[in-house]
Amino acid sequence: MGRSPCCAKVGLNRGAWTAQEDRILADYIRAHGEGGWRNLPKKAGLKRCGKSCRLRWLNYLRPGIKRGNITADEEELIVRLHKLLGNRWSLIAGRLPGRTDNEIKNYWNTIVSKKVKDQPKPSKETKIMKSKIIATSQPATQVVRTKALKCSRVLFLAPPQARPQVVPQQQQHHRPDTDTATETDAIPVVKNKNADAEVPCLAGGEDHLAIDFDFGDIDLVDILNSDLPDRFHGFDYCNYGSYNNTSSTCSNSSSKQAMMFPEEMVQSWNFGGCVEDQANVGPDLQSLSPFLDSTKGEWLAGKII
DNA sequence: AAAGAATTCAACCGCAATTCA
DNA sequence: CTGAATTGCGGTTGAATTCTT
Structure with missing residues (x-):
């Protein structure tokens, strides 16, 4: 037996959220606060599972969320943090106000990782220079x-x-x-x-x-x-x-x-x-x-x- | 302009961690 | 202390969009 699903999916909406669903969710959370995700859909009158509501709120509806237009500074920070933390997207996102882990993860997988991959390999001279720096510092x-x-x-x-x-x-x-x-x-x-x-x-x-x-x-x-x-x-x-x-x-x-x-x-x-x-x-x-x-x-x- | 390929990104899934009774 | 419930996270998927031919 596999693990039971997080919620009964029968009769629930899936896929992209409609503007009306967004409004209902946002209104409910503004009135009652975050949390209690499992019961939230029923109370709010949404045909969604709690997990989906939570994700939608955290990634898109929550106040202060920034979308798109990741700046060069932000990208640089993402690269550096990823170097240090690996795929700890939520931690990385925590360093970038208004950004979500999902966005950082997508950004990394689509943009940054490609750039990193496309970077020319360091020349022999660069390698020698680097090793000297390491040895002396x-x-x-x-x-x-x-x-x-x-x-x-x-x-x-x-x-x-x-x-x-x-x-x-x-x-x-x-x-x-x-x-x-x-x-x-x-x-x-x-x-x-x-x-x-x-x-x-x-x-x-x-x-x-x-x-x-x-x-x-x-x-x-x-x-x-x-x-x-x-x-x-x-x-x-x-x-x-x-x-x-x-x-x-x-x-x-x-x-x-x-x-x-x-x-x-x-x-x-x-x-x-x-x-x-x-x-x-x-x-x-x-x-x-x-x-x-x-x-x-x-x-x-x-x-x- | 159309078709196919490539890319993007919102949403889903399963699992682990944490909280609660 | 233990098991169930809940929350949070990272990997993955696939529909929508954009690009290329």
Whole structure:
């Protein structure tokens, strides 16, 4: 047996929506609000399934929807976001006010992917030049994972040359928002579940860049465990955090924990994001452009190596 | 002008994730 | 805690439109 359909399709309209159907749907949602899609058609008097109503509202009737005429800037952003996020259309659309995931997806499949495909392959000279740049500059950017990631305020973990200190385990965690950690006691540690050994972790320091980050709904454990070498599996990675190296404080709690990484991992792995206040970004972080320019205040990158 | 090919994009589908009872 | 219901997402389809011959 297959899965039962989302709704009884008998007697329901399909295909293109009429102006009258649009009006009925829009009027109903304005009066009663969004949601309850399953029962909406019956209540509104529409011969459509709830799923169809939802799609129509979200993609076409919702106020503020932009249609067509995607600008060069928007296209550039789409290309860059797609490079980072893959086919996460809803996430990409979230970066483009008024655009829907369906439109972005269609645009990509019809216009952009074609352009990308038609682009001439880089010449030998270009390849050599690129490899020189990579060899002599800050981390080459290569997105390895495209899982949906977002957060409100993000900076980078410490680059290798500005690694965090190794800290003793007995130093305790702090709760964010409630505790005011001091320079001496606010260093987080993480314990390897599989061994009692202390695990070095990211901590405040003069140079490193892990400042005031908030990973929102990132499933960092998933990210790390999926991409990391086996030896790093099983750590108690935490996925929410807040550091502030300018005031030498950091904090964590069970619900919003500090981000902690084994030193060995931090040496070779960086996690990207973007910058809320670029004025405070140091030269190391700035070198990680282009991820940091047009996406102010929003999470962008996955793992950057 | 007509026919066929190519393109576009709104809508559908199935599945996964989330919420609810 | 569990299963059902609901919502959200990405892939795909196919009718309508545009382009080419």
